Amino acid sequence: MAANAATDARVTDVSFYDVDDTHHHEAGGSTMLGFWIYLMSDALIFATLFATYGVLSTSYAGGPSPREIFELPLVAVNTGLLLVSSITYGFAMIAMQEGNLRGTQLWLALTGLLGIGFVGIELFEFTELIHEGATPQTSAFLSAFFTLVATHGLHVTFGILWLGVMLVQLSQRGLHPENQRRLMCLSMFWHFLDVVWIGVFTFVYLLGVLR
Amino acid sequence: MNDATQTPDAHGHAQAHGHLSRRGYLIGFLLSVVLTAVPFWLVMTGVLQDAQTTAILIVAFAVVQIIVHTVCFLHVNTQSEGGWTLMAYAFTAVVVLIVIAGSLWIMYHLNTNMMPMTAEMGAGS
Numbered sequence: 001m002a003a004n005a006a007t008d009a010r011v012t013d014v015s016f017y018d019v020d021d022t023h024h025h026e027a028g029g030s031t032m033l034g035f036w037i038y039l040m041s042d043a044l045i046f047a048t049l050f051a052t053y054g055v056l057s058t059s060y061a062g063g064p065s066p067r068e069i070f071e072l073p074l075v076a077v078n079t080g081l082l083l084v085s086s087i088t089y090g091f092a093m094i095a096m097q098e099g100n101l102r103g104t105q106l107w108l109a110l111t112g113l114l115g116i117g118f119v120g121i122e123l124f125e126f127t128e129l130i131h132e133g134a135t136p137q138t139s140a141f142l143s144a145f146f147t148l149v150a151t152h153g154l155h156v157t158f159g160i161l162w163l164g165v166m167l168v169q170l171s172q173r174g175l176h177p178e179n180q181r182r183l184m185c186l187s188m189f190w191h192f193l194d195v196v197w198i199g200v201f202t203f204v205y206l207l208g209v210l211r
Numbered sequence: 212m213n214d215a216t217q218t219p220d221a222h223g224h225a226q227a228h229g230h231l232s233r234r235g236y237l238i239g240f241l242l243s244v245v246l247t248a249v250p251f252w253l254v255m256t257g258v259l260q261d262a263q264t265t266a267i268l269i270v271a272f273a274v275v276q277i278i279v280h281t282v283c284f285l286h287v288n289t290q291s292e293g294g295w296t297l298m299a300y301a302f303t304a305v306v307v308l309i310v311i312a313g314s315l316w317i318m319y320h321l322n323t324n325m326m327p328m329t330a331e332m333g334a335g336s
Contacts, residue, residue, distance in 0.1 A: 033292045033299075040303040047307040051314035076251050083243055086284055090236035097231055191284040195277055201247075202273035206254045210262050210269075 035185045039192045049148040056140040063139035066208030075205045078121045085114035115160045122153045239283025246276035
């Protein structure tokens with residue numbers, strides 16, 4: 001009884017400071033919003049690269065046009081890989097929510113492999129283009145193309161590195177709140193890159209081949 | 212009682228983006244598969260003879276797919292982070308549109324209003 005009264009007193013004290021906000025102030029509470037705003041600034045970088053590509057996309061300077069060099073089947077496979085990696089990451093987050101460490105690790109590893117496949121195919125595409133003489137130095141169109149697509153690819157590469165680090169963290173320390181927070185940030189990063197890729201395959205590849 | 216409500220709250224904040232569900236991800240995935248496959252199919256088979264119509268259609272598909280990804284995968288809605296992710300998203304979308312559409316508009320008019328010039332004129336002098 002006495003203990004109960006003491007607890008009650010403490011609780012009232014706490015509620016005196018903690019007026020109406022019971023769940024917005026624990027550690028890392030604003031991390032998600034901060035990371036989201038970083039992603040939005042990243043979106044602005046991509047916006048300038050898309051705008052540059054849009055302006056320069058018909059400046060061939062005697063070099064090849066998109067129709068001559070883009071291979072849509074390859075791009076379709078790449079798009080598929082990134083799309084599937086989105087849902088495997090989603091399943092990793094659900095496994096994390098259920099406190100299932102093994103499941104989280106498996107889905108994350110699968111996501112990482114799909115990401116590596118994506119970057120691998122992109123590098124293959126770039127080397128093919130360069131072998132055909134379609135280098136970034138050939139025309140303004142190709143400079144803008146390589147800048148935009150490689151910036152996205154570089155983001156995916158860093159996402160894969162981050163994913164690898166998280167797998168190590170998970171195997172060492174498990175699903176503690178800090179790791180959960182990091183995985184939520186990486187989740188946003190990964191899905192955000194998928195959204196940028198929608199712009200790339202539509203505006204660069206599909207519209208390029210149509211032209 | 213206070214303890215009972217406090218603990219899940221302090222712990223459950225990791226799910227600030229709403230409760231994640233398998234259903235939500237699956238719906239988003241199926242929609243995005245369709246929204247990706249149709250534009251690729253339109254361009255690769257060229258079913259619609261008219262390039263202009265095809266272009267308008269695939270841009271429309273891209274816009275819809277971006278919205279689907281934003282809602283189903285990024286969980287942007289009026290509730291997450293007290294609506295601030297949505298605010299930041301809307302602001303960014305406006306700036307992105309201004310940057311891209313504005314650049315294209317200005318450079319298009321710059322090009323069409325330039326005096327005709329051939330490659331030799333530029334290289335020769």
